[in-house]
Amino acid sequence: MNDSYLNFVNSPFGARLARSLGLPKPEVLRRYRADRPEFDGIVAIGAGREPHLLDALATLVGGIGVTSVAHASAGLWVPLANRHGLMTGRFEAADSGSSSKLAALLFDASGIEDSSQLEPLHAFFHDTLRSLGKCGRIVVLGRPPQTCVNPRQWTAQRALEGFTRSLGKEARRGITANLVYVEPGAESGMEATLRFFLSPRSAYVSGQVVHIAAQVGDETGGEMDGETGGKTGSKASSTFDWAQPLAGLRAVVTGAARGIGGSIASVLAAEGAHVIGIDIPSARDALDATMRQLDGTALAFDIAAPEAPAQIAAALDEQGVDIVVHNAGITKDKTIAKMTEAAWQSVIDINLSAQERIDDALLAGGILRDGGRIIGVSSISGIAGNLGQTNYATSKAGVIGRVQSMAPHLRARGITINAVAPGFIETQMTAKIPLAIREAGRRMNSMSQGGQPVDVAQTIAWLAHPGSAGVSGQIVRVCGQSLIGA
């Protein structure tokens, strides 16, 4: 739960010692605090040829209330920003004074249609990266390759992924770099996602690629979908309450008594949701205490029991539910030759099959309301596999399959389904890992440290946001850009 190396090298003496010995010095990550401004500092804007997203970016920059500067690659920005009534200037190379540090670098690559047009990416980040401050944010914006009209454009847009991941690996200093692909027509649906990636809420999310799809109704101004009655259009940014986006919504969280689940419950409640926390009967006291603090509702069920789906459905039926977070999970690690059938079966059942049964019950009964959110918890092990975790990795890869297979089915009802995939998160579970392996897990990522449960929780809150309607079928790693992958 405690990274003593991180604390030490960030103490006055430890920092001096680390410097003289050439030891790595992980940055203390800036995380969201309700008593501090979420956005401040200067954002530099760059662009490739014919950028399509600058107008939407101007709305965003105005909405979050920061100052922008235009790099030479984004000449269109100045008149545009003026039209939007924004404070703006031109980017001048930093004179290495820390007062000139930038808070974020935003690059609109959406108009790049050929690999020969990629150079402005180099020009912008070549000029600006050194001026980006600690815990700064990099967001590259493009068009989803699979929506591109020809192979040349698809290729150039796909190339952005290698670029952004490389930037994340060389930026260090707590800086995150992410790539957001915005489908044509989805421009009005990108604000919640961009706010997340620019905010300290995404402190431990880097090297990720997110697609924002256009919603039914995006072009017609958010009309009701006649057949199902679901509101699937994205709302204009002004209609969201950015401080309490989940106000009036009900969220179920499994495994909510403590740890990551407790943190998820607490963040969703802070965003305004009424949380219904589920945990096993033996954790009833901890669950009750957590839910009391959040004015939530505690339900002590074993989610793997055959009767659980019906019980949960019955408990939620009257008022329904808007957000379902499948956080409950267990590990029973052994190499396969030593793994018992029971250890295999219980991990698959609790981590995967139980989710399927519960979702089916909530969906069949219409208990999960139209426009709802399902969020699973996968794992880096589910992506990359892991020694001694055939059962766990199978279950967590299954969660990915669940997300990919259900997303198209749920689209007509405006329900999204996504998963987070945590890397090394500082919890009671990881505190039990032997020191050498724990240290490797902590350092083998672009942040050179483990994440905190709140990093997972904040990522889930973004996926649960009403403004994330265009984000579905996706797996977002919360891993500080861990080296480990598939």
Place this chain on the structure above:
Amino acid sequence: MNDSYLNFVNSPFGARLARSLGLPKPEVLRRYRADRPEFDGIVAIGAGREPHLLDALATLVGGIGVTSVAHASAGLWVPLANRHGLMTGRFEAADSGSSSKLAALLFDASGIEDSSQLEPLHAFFHDTLRSLGKCGRIVVLGRPPQTCVNPRQWTAQRALEGFTRSLGKEARRGITANLVYVEPGAESGMEATLRFFLSPRSAYVSGQVVHIAAQVGDETGGEMDGETGGKTGSKASSTFDWAQPLAGLRAVVTGAARGIGGSIASVLAAEGAHVIGIDIPSARDALDATMRQLDGTALAFDIAAPEAPAQIAAALDEQGVDIVVHNAGITKDKTIAKMTEAAWQSVIDINLSAQERIDDALLAGGILRDGGRIIGVSSISGIAGNLGQTNYATSKAGVIGRVQSMAPHLRARGITINAVAPGFIETQMTAKIPLAIREAGRRMNSMSQGGQPVDVAQTIAWLAHPGSAGVSGQIVRVCGQSLIGA
């Protein structure tokens, strides 16, 4: 070019020392040699419920001429094998005698339709993994998730990926583990792929997922496609010359003078192809020497020159070409703040844009024949990004985009396009990496060693094989299941 640690710990004294000090002992990988049998030993067969691929597996086992044993999970195998006239028996747990070692474990998971049906995977590998010999092979067979009819089946099939990757990480001892998804109707098109994954040719390919698509004509016995005249149906296994599968075909290889390109040229020639090697004029002597050895043709061109596509097209026009391998590539590593525009531009141009221009010239002129093969060379850096390689990673991610975007366009002509993504390969390039970083690159994979150029070449030869018609749009890592990924 030389892994002295690997050699040392596999010497009599080094092995004793490594054992007493608890040092890792990477296995000397068994690689393909024309003077040794490609397949021998016993293959154990396992299966989940209602396996669909056992019949095709029986054809394969008969074709490669090995003995099989049926695990309890594959009760159907014994009568089936008898029908096919195969030597077969029942799997008995090993009595730890090395004479009872298995050469391969094959599991047919294609009939699994729900996460609650995954247990036979555990049962089979629990019982058999310890009996698998050094450099043994594991292949799990399933159905491509996106072709599954319902989310439950999709989820269970997608779960196989986490399982297989975990097995690869725990098996060690030079054992590879790969997952092959066979589309319904593509059963007759899986033999070339299974032969590759069972052969010593795939020594450094592990943790990979390959889809085999059904071909036009698969169900009608390989009819001509009237519109384009392309033969896109898979041939029955007996129609391939497994010893000289590329006989009569012409293959272009860029960067063919030496290194990985030289190895690719040499393997394709050994399989029967006439190789046209291209390299820059300054490498003309080495190119000429390599091509003379292979009875190939040397073309000294700078592929990045504006006139190169037309020159290459003109040189090939009369006889056309069947296989194009885009191997030529350069690195110019620097962090982006220090990278010049010229370093950016030349890497993008040579590694990516030149390929696009050449392919377009060969395709537009019909010089690449119907049923042809395009094979790119991507990189782990293109998947995961890499510090100091924004230019290189962008170009190599673009190669992935190229493969994904072109595959559907080329399908009607029976042309496939794929890429290999090498991890740490022992070359002159990697020999220049500082020792500590080189050692990390070598050991951070399931084989605990770097690969050889021939490992990349053999993987390309499999993709070039006439029997790989169902494999297109895919990226296959040749990385020994490197930890590093996205």
